[in-house]
Amino acid sequence: MKIMHIVGNRPQFIKLAPISRKLKSYQIEEVIIHTGQHYDENMSTIFFEELDIPLPKVNLNAGSGTHAQVTANVISRLEEVIMNERPDGVLIYGDTNSTLAAAIVVSKLNIPLFHIEAGPRTHDKFNPEEKNRIVADHLSNYLFVPDKISVNNLENEGISPERIVFSGDVMYDQFLYTAAQSKDNFPENYPDNFILMTWHRQENTCSRERMKQMLSFIEQINYKIVFPIHPRTRKLLVEYHLWQRAMDNTKLMITAPVGYKEMTSLLSRCKMLISDSGGASKEASFVGKKCFFPLKLDVWPELIEAGLINIVDIEDAGSVQYNIEAMREVLNSDQELPKPDFFGNGNAAEIIVNTIKKVLSA
Ligand code: UD1
Ligand code: UDP
Numbered sequence: 028m029k030i031m032h033i034v035g036n037r038p039q040f041i042k043l044a045p046i047s048r049k050l051k052s053y054q055i056e057e058v059i060i061h062t063g064q065h066y067d068e069n070m071s072t073i074f075f076e077e078l079d080i081p082l083p084k085v086n087l088n089a090g091s092g093t094h095a096q097v098t099a100n101v102i103s104r105l106e107e108v109i110m111n112e113r114p115d116g117v118l119i120y121g122d123t124n125s126t127l128a129a130a131i132v133v134s135k136l137n138i139p140l141f142h143i144e145a146g147p148r149t150h151d152k153f154n155p156e157e158k159n160r161i162v163a164d165h166l167s168n169y170l171f172v173p174d175k176i177s178v179n180n181l182e183n184e185g186i187s188p189e190r191i192v193f194s195g196d197v198m199y200d201q202f203l204y205t206a207a208q209s210k211d212n213f214p215e216n217y218p219d220n221f222i223l224m225t226w227h228r229q230e231n232t233c234s235r236e237r238m239k240q241m242l243s244f245i246e247q248i249n250y251k252i253v254f255p256i257h258p259r260t261r262k263l264l265v266e267y268h269l270w271q272r273a274m275d276n277t278k279l280m281i282t283a284p285v286g287y288k289e290m291t292s293l294l295s296r297c298k299m300l301i302s303d304s305g306g307a308s309k310e311a312s313f314v315g316k317k318c319f320f321p322l323k324l325d326v327w328p329e330l331i332e333a334g335l336i337n338i339v340d341i342e343d344a345g346s347v348q349y350n351i352e353a354m355r356e357v358l359n360s361d362q363e364l365p366k367p368d369f370f371g372n373g374n375a376a377e378i379i380v381n382t383i384k385k386v387l388s389a
Pocket of ligand 1: 036037038064065066067070091092097122123124125155156227228229258259260262305
């Protein structure tokens with residue numbers, strides 16, 4: 028049995044790691060195809076090294092560009108690679124342009140397609156990830172779902188229950204695995220008390236006005252903020268002539284993107300998270316930390332409901348003020364938040380690989 032993974036973005040390397048470990052333990056052959064959507068050392072290579080993921084056999088070098096350019100580059104270069112490799116099944120991850128492109132190519136070749144982290148819906152059709160996820164889900168033969176709400180989303184869209192498997196979240200598997208490994212290994216260059224922040228979404232970087240609003244929001248927080256900055260955010264702050272303004276904020280400690288081990292340490296040590304990242308906003312809940320999510324998007328509704336995610340509408344002064352006050356409360360309290368169990372038991376990869384084995388051996 029030969030399994031192919033198609034990945035291209037930072038969060039996908041992390042999602043792939045526990046699946047690859049499980050395949051290895053069953054001695055199942057795997058081949059990794061990297062689309063090349065992310066390519067900086069600290070957005071790609073570092074994850075393969077740190078998480079012990081086999082090197083990609085092929086890199087499609089799709090690179091950066093508009094949505095259509097990146098998607099088209101992957102589509103046009105992937106087909107031949109799949110024809111040569113002849114996998115028995117293909118795994119795709121998450122909701123990026125690489126996921127969308129891979130779903131289209133694999134499904135047209137009629138090779139069994141498995142979607143990891145299927146089902147979340149923001150119900151916002153302008154959100155680029157929503158479009159990618161809907162197409163990938165509907166084209167996939169089997170959908171591995173991280174949480175119960177996402178199961179309902181898929182059923183409501185008419186996807187037959189036989190195709191849906193509630194596996195829990197592979198990011199939870201990996202988080203537990205790495206946190207256990209890197210315990211007590213906190214880098215010395217960070218302050219003792221800090222807020223962790225990451226943001227990169229298209230909605231928060233699409234215009235100078237929006238980035239100014241983000242900076243104004245951050246400037247109202249009187250607390251040290253560690254900010255491993257995504258290359259997109261850095262590039263656009265520079266392009267919009269806002270980089271100096273960010274540097275002038277003495278509370279802000281801007282660093283290059285960090286590796287996953289460092290990120291899990293930062294999440295474990297921070298007072299709270301400010302992030303528009305789908306992955307990080309969920310990971311904060313794994314360590315009982317609150318996430319302030321600076322985008323009006325229905326991300327992880329169960330975490331919003333449980334009070335672990337606060338949505339900040341940064342275009343609304345009232346919402347900003349309310350959340351600045353809520354942050355103060357979190358910073359002044361030593362109380363740990365309950366860690367919810369919405370995302371399975373940390374054995375998602377096992378459920379996924381066992382299902383794939385069964386399906387492909389039938
Ligand atoms: C993409 C995904 C997003 C996901 C994110 C994870 C889509 C539509 N978006 O967003 O869902 O949350 O990955 O991080 O697929 N860049 C570099 N070096 C890199 C990668 C990117 O400099 O290694 C810069 C380039 O200027 C590029 C920009 O970042 O144009 C955006 O990269 P892109 O992959 O298009 O989107 P992300 O914002 O990373
Ligand atoms: N992450 C990381 N280093 C960083 C920022 C994020 O390792 O500097 C990890 C984070 O812990 C999570 C994943 O990258 O596991 C989230 O990726 P990202 O925010 O790029 O994408 P999203 O989840 O929004 O699609």
